[in-house]
Amino acid sequence: MSGVVDARLAELGLTLPEVVPPLAAYQPAVQSGAYVYTAGQLPMVDGKLSLTGKVGAEVTAEQAKELARICALNALAAVKSVVGDLDRVARVVKVVGFVASATDFTGQPGVVNGASELFAEVLGEKGVHARSAVGVAVLPLDAPVEVEVQVELVSG
Known part of the structure; x- marks a missing residue:
């Protein structure tokens, strides 16, 4: 049954x-065997970051959560480009989220929920995964968040 995920994306108003x-x-x-590994995906839209800076300082946790959703969409695009x-x-299987954090910011799990929730919305049970949410000093291009993903493919 081809196109189920594409139909779900459309139903959610996502491209x-x-x-x-x-x-x-x-x-x-x-792709290596039955797995696809993405590089860290930044919240790029049309080749640009809409926000830069540290979460808990220049960027709110709510804004960062939305940026994590964009990272997840970018990760799905990267997976689709391979498979x-x-x-x-x-x-x-696994999601790792990196959050460029102000020194007193401890809400990394809530930020990375943006990516986790998107995978569940789009893929249902297949989108539920193990995860790490890590606070870091700085990310490439001063991005507030970065997400990498490992997915398993159906056999055959």
Whole structure:
């Protein structure tokens, strides 16, 4: 049954973006066996970051949560660029979210929920995953958040 995930994206009013071109020497996503691993995905829209800075300082937790959703959409686009059809995803196995955090900010899990919730909305049970939410000093381009994903593909 092809197109189930694409139909769900449309139902949610979401469109997968073009794959964000690499900022350095890496691929946006690679397949190894039954798994696809994405590079860290920044919240790029049309080649730009809408916000920069630290969460808990220049960026609110609510804004960062929305940016994490954009990262998740970018990750799905990267996966699709490798496998051709998101219906091949058996499940999202692991999500790692990095949050550029002000020194006193401790709400990283709530920020990364933006990505986790998007995967569940789009993929249902297949989108429920293990996860890490990590606070860091700075991210590339001064992005507030970055998300990487590991997905397992259906066999055959």
